[in-house]
Amino acid sequence: MTELEADIRAAVRKLCEHFGDGYWREMDEQRAYPDAFVRAMTEAGYLAILIPEVYGGSGLGIREASIVLEEINRSGGNAAVCHAQMYIMGTLLRHGSEEQKRLYLPKIAAGELRLQAFGVTEPDAGSDTSSIRTTAVRTSDGYIVNGQKIWTSRVQHSDLLLLLVRTTPPDQVAKRTEGLSLLLVDLRDAIGRGVTIKPIRTMINHHTAEVFFDNLHVPYEQLIGEEGKGFRYLLDSWNAERILIAAESLGDGYWFIERTVQYANQRIVFGRPIGQNQGIQFPLAQAYANIQAADLMRFRAAELFDSHAPCGAEANMAKLLAADAAWQAANIALQTHGGFGFAAEYDIERKFRETRLYQVAPISTNLVLAYIAHNVLKLPRSY
Ligand SMILES: Cc1cc2nc3c(=O)[nH]c(=O)nc-3n(C[C@H](O)[C@H](O)[C@H](O)COP(=O)(O)OP(=O)(O)OC[C@H]3O[C@@H](n4cnc5c(N)ncnc54)[C@H](O)[C@@H]3O)c2cc1C
Numbered sequence: 001m002t003e004l005e006a007d008i009r010a011a012v013r014k015l016c017e018h019f020g021d022g023y024w025r026e027m028d029e030q031r032a033y034p035d036a037f038v039r040a041m042t043e044a045g046y047l048a049i050l051i052p053e054v055y056g057g058s059g060l061g062i063r064e065a066s067i068v069l070e071e072i073n074r075s076g077g078n079a080a081v082c083h084a085q086m087y088i089m090g091t092l093l094r095h096g097s098e099e100q101k102r103l104y105l106p107k108i109a110a111g112e113l114r115l116q117a118f119g120v121t122e123p124d125a126g127s128d129t130s131s132i133r134t135t136a137v138r139t140s141d142g143y144i145v146n147g148q149k150i151w152t153s154r155v156q157h158s159d160l161l162l163l164l165v166r167t168t169p170p171d172q173v174a175k176r177t178e179g180l181s182l183l184l185v186d187l188r189d190a191i192g193r194g195v196t197i198k199p200i201r202t203m204i205n206h207h208t209a210e211v212f213f214d215n216l217h218v219p220y221e222q223l224i225g226e227e228g229k230g231f232r233y234l235l236d237s238w239n240a241e242r243i244l245i246a247a248e249s250l251g252d253g254y255w256f257i258e259r260t261v262q263y264a265n266q267r268i269v270f271g272r273p274i275g276q277n278q279g280i281q282f283p284l285a286q287a288y289a290n291i292q293a294a295d296l297m298r299f300r301a302a303e304l305f306d307s308h309a310p311c312g313a314e315a316n317m318a319k320l321l322a323a324d325a326a327w328q329a330a331n332i333a334l335q336t337h338g339g340f341g342f343a344a345e346y347d348i349e350r351k352f353r354e355t356r357l358y359q360v361a362p363i364s365t366n367l368v369l370a371y372i373a374h375n376v377l378k379l380p381r382s383y
Contacts, residue, residue, distance in 0.1 A: 004060075005067055012068050015044055016075035021347050024077050028205045028350050033157050038082045041072075042111035047085050051093070055101060056109035061306035062240055066247035066298060073251025074258075076347060078354055080206060083248065084116040084154060087240040088162050091182065095225035095233045100184070104160070117158035117187070119149040119211055120234070127367050128383070129164070130176035130231065134213060136165035136183060143167070143183065143223075145194070145216040151361070153208040155197055161185040161211075164234065167227050180230040184222045204353050235312070239305055241362050242315040246298045246322035252355040253291040253322070256329035259348070260284060260336045267338075280336055287329040294321035313376045320368045323358035330355045 001009075019037045027034045041047050046068045051057025058064075065086050072079040089108060092100060092115070107113035125131040134147025145165055155161060161184070168179030187195065194216030199209045225233055261284065264275030274280050297318040304311035330352045334341040341348040359365050373379045 005064060008064055009067050009071055011044075012046060012071040013075060015040060015046075016072060016077055019075075019077055021076050025344060025347060025350065029344070031201070031205050033207055034077075034081050037077065038157075039111070041082055045109075047082055047111075048109035050086055050090060051105050051109045055105035057105070061302065062243050063299065063302040063306055066244055066302055069244050070247040070251040070254075073248045074254045075251075076255055076351070078205070079248045079251070080354070080357075081154070082116065083244055084118055085114065087237050087244055088115050088118050090240045091162060091224060091233055091237045092184070094236055095182075096184075100221075100224070104184075113160065114158045115160040115162070115184075117152055117155040117161040118237075119152045119155070119161055119163040121151045122148060123150045123210075127364060129234070130170070130180070132164060132166055132180070134163070134165050136167050136181060136218065138167070139217075142217055142219040145183070145185075145213045145218055147213050149211045149213075151200070151208050152197075152211045153206055155187070155209050155211055156199065157207060159186065159188055161187050161190075162224070164230055167230075173228075177231040179228050180234075181227045182224040182230040182233055183218050184224055185216070185218055186222070190216055190218075204357060206357070238362070239301075239311050239315040242319040243298060243301045243305060243311075245358055245362060246294065246301070246315075246318035249319075249322035249326035249355065249358050250291060250295050250298060252351060253287070253294075253326040253329040255351060256326070256333040256348075256355075257284060257288050257291065260329075260333040263340075264336055274336070283332045284336070287325065287332050290321070290325040290328060294318065294325045297321050313372065316363075316368045316371050319358070319363070320365060320372075323355075323365070326355045327359060 045058060048057035049060045049065050049068060053059040069079040069083050092104060104113060108115050120129060122132045122134060124133060134145065134149065136143035136145045163183045163185050165181055165183055166179055167181040170176050170179065173179040191197065194214055196212040197209045202208060264280050265273050267274045297314060301311050301314035301318040304314055333348050334352055337346060337348050340346050370382060374381050
């Protein structure tokens with residue numbers, strides 16, 4: 001780890017100390033959005049870490065960004081409340097026009113504008129993104145958008161929404177991944193004027209929602225990059241997202257291990273610490289080894305991403321291995337805590353629920369395995 005990375009890690013850890021277990025437990029119980037935490041992270045500049053200095057950010061890489069998010073989860077918090085700005089902004093940075101970047105990035109860096117909602121998934125398309133049905137039809141000065149998204153997280157806590165739409169019908173393109181475009185929707189204008197939001201209550205405190213589009217007018221200037229190339233732009237942000245989610249899972253994994261080792265040392269049953277039993281030690285040691293291995297893949301993927309090298313396989317594998325390792329650690333933590341693992345005041349059950357998400361979102365385990373099978377092992381495509 002470089003000196004800079006060690007400094008970032010220590011500083012984020014210090015900030016997170018102000019938002020302890022009680023804070024996150026209360027947010028979870030009330031299904032509340034942790035405004036104070038997100039504000040503190042924004043004011044400290046951490047959420048602008050990937051924004052180039054010329055636009056007011058720190059101009060650092062995905063490696064440093066991943067350390068920020070890892071530390072949040074490692075402290076017992078949940079980076080999902082604010083992680084999206086980092087990878088959504090990347091699409092604007094890599095594919096937006098200079099005018100769009102100048103208009104939005106400085107305000108995002110300063111915390112005046114929130115870009116942390118990404119509308120890709122639809123109820124009928126699911127993992128098959130190229131089957132989305134939300135359409136954007138060209139008019140003289142923009143697009144008319146109709147359709148529906150589901151699981152659009154933080155949309156109620158965001159000013160802007162990056163939206164995937166179909167601009168050319170699938171039967172008029174050579175490949176179904178063509179004809180998709182990305183629009184940057186200004187929610188401040190759109191809510192109530194073509195956009196309706198319906199929150200979804202989930203087993204975790206995640207602030208996710210269904211979003212309905214009914215003849216929403218989006219000015220032409222809000223198109224990101226070239227029309228019809230949206231799927232290609234998505235791939236970049238997906239790789240960033242996978243690396244960052246891997247880091248969050250690693251943070252969860254370390255949190256479970258640290259808490260559980262502490263508990264196993266303290267809990268006395270049959271006149272000795274339960275951690276003295278190999279039945280307790282070995283699963284913990286195995287989970288720790290798996291977390292360490294996944295951590296290496298996170299840094300490998302980050303290194304490739306930051307040098308603009310192809311990193312789809314590594315980003316997917318990092319996410320797969322880290323999510324699996326965190327879930328393994330979560331199960332061992334619950335088992336080691338016995339009945340107390342189920343008590344809200346120990347926070348194990350909350351983190352257990354939160355860490356489970358990453359087997360399903362932002363991409364489910366099967367789809368990662370399919371990616372590796374098709375693209376790395378060159379096995380016949382199954383879909
Ligand atoms: C809390 C939460 C927050 C989310 N936030 C966002 C967000 O902000 N923006 C956004 O766009 N989306 C978001 N999502 C959506 C998420 O990305 C999807 O849920 C995920 O990609 C899986 O899609 P699906 O739920 O439609 O499952 P499906 O596609 O219906 O899949 C269901 C199951 O079938 C398996 N499966 C499907 N096809 C195959 C196949 N060919 N081979 C093998 N197995 C297969 C899958 O692996 C999965 O286990 C969120 C989801 C959740 C739960």
